[in-house]
């Protein structure tokens with residue numbers, strides 16, 4: 097997030113897109129609800145009538161996957177009606193002239209066709225956001241889990257740059273991250289393209305730095321590989337992946353196109369999985385190593401507002417389980433890799449701080465219970481609650497990106513005439529390896545349903561509360577139908593929390609060409625009574 | 627004085643509390659000023675995250691020039707005000723008030739597992755020695771356990787109508803799951819139509835439990851460990867579910883996790899939690915947990931082995947792959963749920979071990 101969570105009650109206009117915040121991030125949503133009681137306007141763009149959409153002053157039930165079209169048209173209106181912040185554009189941005197010219201074609205009428213919402217509503221949204229003194233954007237996976245995920249995010253940046261809604265309290269572009277430490281995984285360099293602290297692996301100086309730090313003379317300069325590519329190359333003769341170490345990811349259930357993923361893992365010579373349960377993925381492993389769980393290990397995690405927080409052990413590790421860092425270090429030592437002689441989580445954390453410019457001012461002892469939001473470039477620095485306050489990264493101007501609209505990888509047709517979109521439920525988390533084992537949750541949520549508009553239920557000859565079959569080009573599942581007006585006509589919804597109705601058998605029609613994030617939000621399907 | 631620009635205390639507002647003069651900022655209540663001066667004014671309906679309500683009248687103080695005592699939690703400090711926080715007359719009123727309230731409740735001492743604020747009432751009763759008061763009558767009735775939800779105990783005979791639960795639900799959660807039914811003597815906290823919470827707007831965030839000063843609303847899940855003999859220990863940590871990063875205190879008895887309570891000073895949540903942080907901690911001691919390293923046998927089943935055997939075999943598999951297919955044949959997937967130390971060592975395993983960038987995480991959901 098560019099702005100801190102505590103800012104969430106400050107904006108006068110909130111634009112929430114692709115976020116079911118009241119269900120996925122309920123505590124964050126409380127800040128937003130407070131802004132509403134203070135009189136803030138809320139615009140929600142979401143195909144479904146979510147709880148958040150019900151609170152909105154303006155709900156744009158856009159067709160799944162049409163976000164870029166909406167955002168282009170909003171930018172068009174903001175420029176046309178002279179609501180852009182000219183001073184901000186002149187002082188802090190670049191590429192406006194090309195962007196302005198590009199926008200001309202994308203009228204609200206054009207977008208209305210694609211998004212299936214009235215042009216007037218798009219204009220209204222643009223005017224509200226354009227006129228905001230403090231306008232804040234919030235988004236989650238609804239925006240990134242598309243083949244055009246990067247375009248979506250950059251379109252949001254364009255809107256913020258256009259209106260100067262950045263670098264101030266109560267503004268910004270604020271992704272609500274999903275997993276507790278997904279921010280941290282990136283911070284720590286567990287991504288193909290960056291070393292710890294977002295130092296690109298394609299950069300010569302960082303290459304030299306880590307060659308030395310990790311005593312690895314063979315270190316590649318660039319040549320990174322994503323998980324998606326790796327899964328495609330499992331067992332391949334040419335440049336194939338033949339051994340894998342997976343830490344606590346129930347890849348088989350969470351990844352799109354489950355069948356493909358299972359096949360990939362089976363093609364490996366050697367699969368080692370570290371986890372706390374024998375998940376579907378762990379069951380495929382040659383060796384399963386039991387990890388200590390949350391509550392059993394000391395450590396650090398970073399939240400969605402870049403706050404670096406301490407985790408503490410409250411009970412001993414279950415059985416013979418061990419902390420992940422210990423397990424990984426022991427394997428590394430046995431492979432003869434130098435630099436794994438850690439005695440504690442503290443040793444590991446302090447090493448990563450030394451190598452990461454954004455953590456340079458941090459260490460195990462000074463982070464307390466979340467005293468700092470990174471970047472903390474040196475000791476004594478107060479941290480950075482709001483990004484881009486005076487300048488963007490490295491003092492460069494914020495660049496407008498010229499983006500065009502693309503249809504989703506697969507669109508509905510006669511064979512698969514219904515849009516399926518997926519998401520999360522409040523009471524369940526991810527694949528339920530954790531919440532599913534917490535007592536009491538079943539009282540509230542014990543099975544998955546497919547949410548279908550009541551008129552569609554009738555039209556398609558389904559009966560509320562009975563089993564239906566749903567198929568995509570990749571597979572078929574069976575689940576119970578629930579008639580609800582939360583779903584618009586022609587679009588159905590379900591979550592990916594229950595392994596026994598694994599919707600990821602159906603999804604996975606494409607990937608964002610830049611980040612290779614899977615198209616999980618959109619998938620054409622057909623539905624019939626079981 | 628007021629117009630003298632050279633005097634920087636000229637416009638400062640001042641108030642005298644128990645004989646000590648102090649400044650305050652416009653809008654502060656007497657209670658807030660007094661608390662800053664470490665005065666321990668008793669309260670029952672007060673929760674500093676909520677709009678002051680002024681219902682219990684325990685926080686009353688004497689203000690010079692005003693005949694009746696005023697509720698310090700709702701009365702704004704005013705320039706020149708002279709306040710006494712605990713003169714004998716006020717202390718006596720407080721004792722009487724507490725005796726009356728105590729006489730209506732079934733129990734005074736409740737298990738601290740009930741909730742974060744559950745000891746407030748008993749603490750005040752002890753402080754004012756209000757236990758065996760004049761109003762002490764027969765205590766009757768049992769808990770209202772009709773609602774079978776597994777999380778929230780609704781024990782309304784312990785309710786003192788401070789409305790903290792209703793207010794926290796409305797003001798903090800923005801949900802309106804619970805309301806106040808009836809008035810006066812029959813006042814009762816309830817859901818709409820007196821339904822089960824499951825059928826209301828309740829999200830089971832547990833905020834009402836944690837602010838209840840008597841334990842009338844209580845953490846049913848934690849209470850399952852009421853009989854364990856060990857003392858409750860609290861460990862400050864962060865919720866393992868979403869990326870909001872709510873600070874919580876994990877409660878243990880011996881080696882058993884018995885519950886979670888929100889940290890009022892948590893930088894990301896300021897005392898708030900959702901159902902996941904509040905109630906789903908018990909996966910960690912679930913019997914399905916892996917206890918020992920496992921190695922797959924030729925017949926496809928797993929066999930438990932010791933750490934050395936497992937780690938040697940794990941390393942050998944990677945060494946073999948490197949020897950047979952080269953260093954680019956190995957890939958690592960880090961977790962978005964494990965702590966930094968896990969993610970960092972994972973990427974170092976790949977980068978330092980093989981000199982490649984064959985590392986990724988599950989950056990979705």
Ligand code: SF4
Pocket residue numbers: 791794795799801803804827828829830831832833834835
């Ligand atoms: S658990 Fe949360 S939502 Fe339910 S009644 Fe209590 S405060 Fe309200």
Ligand code: SF4
Pocket residue numbers: 121122123124865866867868869870871872895898899900901902903904
């Ligand atoms: S308590 Fe709820 S909102 Fe807070 S971090 Fe946990 S899952 Fe997220």
Ligand code: FES
Pocket residue numbers: 668669670671672679680681682683684685686697698699700
């Ligand atoms: S605390 Fe002031 S009236 Fe209850």
